[in-house]
Amino acid sequence: MDLPEMESMASAIGVSVAVLRFLLCFVSTIPVGFLHRFVPGGPAARHLYAAATGAILSYLSFGFSSNLHFLVPMLLGYASMLLCRKHCGIITFFLAFGYLIGCHVYYMSGDAWKEGGIDATGALMVITLKIISCVINYNDGLLKEEENLREAQKKNRLLNLPSLLEYIGYCLCCGSHFAGPVYEMKDYLQWTERKGIWQRSDKGLSPSPYWPTFRALIQAGFCMGLYLYLVPYFPLSRFTDPVYQEYGFWKRLGYQYMSGFTARWKYYFIWSISEASVIISGLGFSGWTDASPPKARWDRAKNVDVLGVELAKSSVQLPLVWNIQVSTWLRHYVYERLVQNGKKPGFFQLLATQTVSAVWHGLYPGYIIFFVQSATMIAGSRVLYRWQQASQTAVLKNLLVFSNFAYTLLILNYSCIGFMVLSMRETVAAYGSVYYIGTIIPIVLILLGKIIKPARQPRSKARKDE
Numbered sequence: 001m002d003l004p005e006m007e008s009m010a011s012a013i014g015v016s017v018a019v020l021r022f023l024l025c026f027v028s029t030i031p032v033g034f035l036h037r038f039v040p041g042g043p044a045a046r047h048l049y050a051a052a053t054g055a056i057l058s059y060l061s062f063g064f065s066s067n068l069h070f071l072v073p074m075l076l077g078y079a080s081m082l083l084c085r086k087h088c089g090i091i092t093f094f095l096a097f098g099y100l101i102g103c104h105v106y107y108m109s110g111d112a113w114k115e116g117g118i119d120a121t122g123a124l125m126v127i128t129l130k131i132i133s134c135v136i137n138y139n140d141g142l143l144k145e146e147e148n149l150r151e152a153q154k155k156n157r158l159l160n161l162p163s164l165l166e167y168i169g170y171c172l173c174c175g176s177h178f179a180g181p182v183y184e185m186k187d188y189l190q191w192t193e194r195k196g197i198w199q200r201s202d203k204g205l206s207p208s209p210y211w212p213t214f215r216a217l218i219q220a221g222f223c224m225g226l227y228l229y230l231v232p233y234f235p236l237s238r239f240t241d242p243v244y245q246e247y248g249f250w251k252r253l254g255y256q257y258m259s260g261f262t263a264r265w266k267y268y269f270i271w272s273i274s275e276a277s278v279i280i281s282g283l284g285f286s287g288w289t290d291a292s293p294p295k296a297r298w299d300r301a302k303n304v305d306v307l308g309v310e311l312a313k314s315s316v317q318l319p320l321v322w323n324i325q326v327s328t329w330l331r332h333y334v335y336e337r338l339v340q341n342g343k344k345p346g347f348f349q350l351l352a353t354q355t356v357s358a359v360w361h362g363l364y365p366g367y368i369i370f371f372v373q374s375a376t377m378i379a380g381s382r383v384l385y386r387w388q389q390a391s392q393t394a395v396l397k398n399l400l401v402f403s404n405f406a407y408t409l410l411i412l413n414y415s416c417i418g419f420m421v422l423s424m425r426e427t428v429a430a431y432g433s434v435y436y437i438g439t440i441i442p443i444v445l446i447l448l449g450k451i452i453k454p455a456r457q458p459r460s461k462a463r464k465d466e
Contacts, residue, residue, distance in 0.1 A: 022118045022178075025061035026273060029175035030213075032057065033281030036174055043193045047169035050192070054172025058123065061178070066120035070127050073099045074171050077131040081138050081161055089132075089139035096128045097359065104362040125360060126177045129329050130170065134162070134185040136333055148341055152332045156184045166192075174281060179274045181303045181325035183283065191283045198282065207288075207296035213280040219306070220272035227265035234262045236420055239430045252433050253410075260413035263420055264309065271303035271323075314404045315374075315381035315411065330357055351375045366422035373415035373439065380442035381408060383449035390454030407441065414438025 010020040032053045039049045058066045073096040080088035080095070103121050133156070140157035143149060149157075162170070162185060170188045171177065190196035200206055236259060238244045247255065278284040284301030288294035308321030319327040335353040339345045351372070358371035381404055388400035415438055418427040431439060 016118075018118050022061045025057045025175065026178050026270075028057060029178065029277040030217075030273070030280060032174045033176075033277040033283075036281045044165065046192045047165045050169035050173040051165065051171075053174050054169075054177060057175040057178070058120065058172070062118075062120040062123070066123070069103060069120055069124055070171070070177075073124075073128060073131055074168065077135045078164065078167055081135055085139065085142065087139075089136035092135040093132050096131050100124055100128045101359065101363060121362075122179070123177045126180050126182060127171050128360070129182045129326065130177070130185075133182070133329060133333060134158070134167065134170065137185060138162075150332075150336060152336070156186050156332075158185060162189070173283075174277070176274065176278060176283075179270050180323075181271075181274060181278060181301055182329050183278075183300060183325065187300065188283070197285065197287050207282075207285050209279045209282060209284070209298070212284070212296075212298045213276045216272050216276035216279060216301075220269050220276065223265045223268040223272060223306075227262065227269060230258075230262040230265070234258045236263075239417070239421060239426055239433075244433070249434060253414075253437075256417055256430065256434065257409070257413040259420065260416040261310075263416070267323075268304055268306055275301040275303060312405070312408050312412075313401065314385055315377045315408045316385065318374075318378075318408070318412065326357075347375070347379055350378060361419075364422040365424035366418035366420070366427045369424075369427055370415050370419040373411070373418065373442075376439075376442040376446065377408075377411045377415060380411070380445035380449075383445045386449070386454055387452070407445075411438045411442060 006017055006020060010017045013020070015023070036046065036049060036053075039046045055067050058070065073092075076095045076099070077088075077092045080091045084091060100121070103124055107119050107121055137153075137156045138158040138161060140149070140153050141159045143153070143157070145154060166189060167185075169192070170185050173188065176183075187196075191198050194200075234255065238255070239259075244252065244255065275284065278301035279298050284298045286297045286299040289297060303324050303326075305321035305324070309318065312318055312321065319331075330353050334356050335345065335349050338349045338352055354371040354375040355368075358367045361367045361371075384400055384404040384407060388397055388404065391397040391400055414431070414434065417430040421427055421430060
């Protein structure tokens with residue numbers, strides 16, 4: 001595969017041959033998804049096409065061993081559904097995560113990604129979430145609707161065991177495991193069988209995916225262009241460079257902001273391409289609006305809201321606009337399931353969810369620190385929001401709104417340095433260079449929130465009657 005033409009192309013754009021091969025296969029998911037619309041022979045043929053194309057793209061991108069790695073947790077999950085339905089969810093959760101962690105440690109994937117390499121663990125991360133959600137939903141199929149099921153459980157639970165072909169097609173579907181988005185088995189089955197919202201309506205409405213796909217591709221091109229322009233000016237290596245140590249406090253803080261800002265455009269590019277591939281296949285369709293005439297919605301494929309991230313008014317909004325489908329998965333399969341019936345979620349549920357997210361990314365100190373930082377960042381933002389809601393004057397309220405926006409901007413870009421540099425030494429050095437300001441401020445806010453508790457606004461009589 002390492003042809004001279006590929007080597008020259010890779011050097012021209014500044015990546016390794018392995019990364020170029022991955023990018024070519026990744027972009028190929030768009031025509032592969034498009035062709036899924038025209039596969040003849042009914043659902044079985046479409047399942048086979050989804051599984052085969054996913055396996056072929058994995059082989060071309062990562063080599064034969066990648067499919068073997070994918071097969072291990074897939075078979076463990078399916079076996080648990082076959083043999084122990086009552087406990088298959090918890091069994092698969094720990095087995096699949098255990099295998100993923102083992103692969104992270106063996107391949108040291110974080111170091112490879114940081115140095116511009118690529119391996120199959122990124123795709124395995126997505127497959128792991130899909131396996132766990134499928135098995136837990138099959139586990140939920142034993143529960144009755146009156147057993148305090150959440151809306152997500154009612155919607156996604158599986159009453160019957162998917163066939164092995166359906167299951168493999170779901171896991172590898174047309175290469176969507178390369179970078180997501182994560183979606184539910186029930187949605188995949190209805191899409192493949194052209195049921196539910198994918199069934200042609202009596203009015204003959206059939207959503208066209210072409211404009212949303214084109215829009216996602218335009219966004220991808222812009223994001224990659226901006227990333228390639230900015231990255232030479234803000235390399236991560238500068239955090240350990242003597243030049244960085246000579247900067248003043250404000251310049252160091254500004255450099256941290258620009259490093260985080262620059263790195264995000266790479267992820268925006270990746271998620272825009274994956275969004276385009278899922279939209280053009282039709283799976284990204286999520287229903288019709290109530291407008292007249294109705295307009296198609298394509299939220300199922302959306303993994304990021306670029307402006308929502310960069311202009312977030314509070315840290316609480318970030319999980320709703322960044323890596324959206326993984327955040328949704330964490331909410332449904334970790335956060336909500338740690339909350340006991342009749343009780344409200346607290347900091348424990350938030351910290352536990354962020355810890356699971358950190359482990360999912362890999363056992364690097366930078367990941368762990370970043371996600372613990374994220375938990376304190378969100379908790380601190382909630383304090384500001386409570387004060388904002390209780391403020392009696394417009395001036396004070398606007399000041400707190402701006403404070404929450406500035407707080408989110410500062411703490412996010414401070415915290416994400418750990419996610420990018422990964423090592424404990426570099427993370428601590430970067431945080432220490434700005435006197436740990438992004439660690440201290442959230443903790444101070446959380447403590448102040450325990451002391452300064454705004455009085456609850458009295459509800460109106462009409463509100464009480466409701």
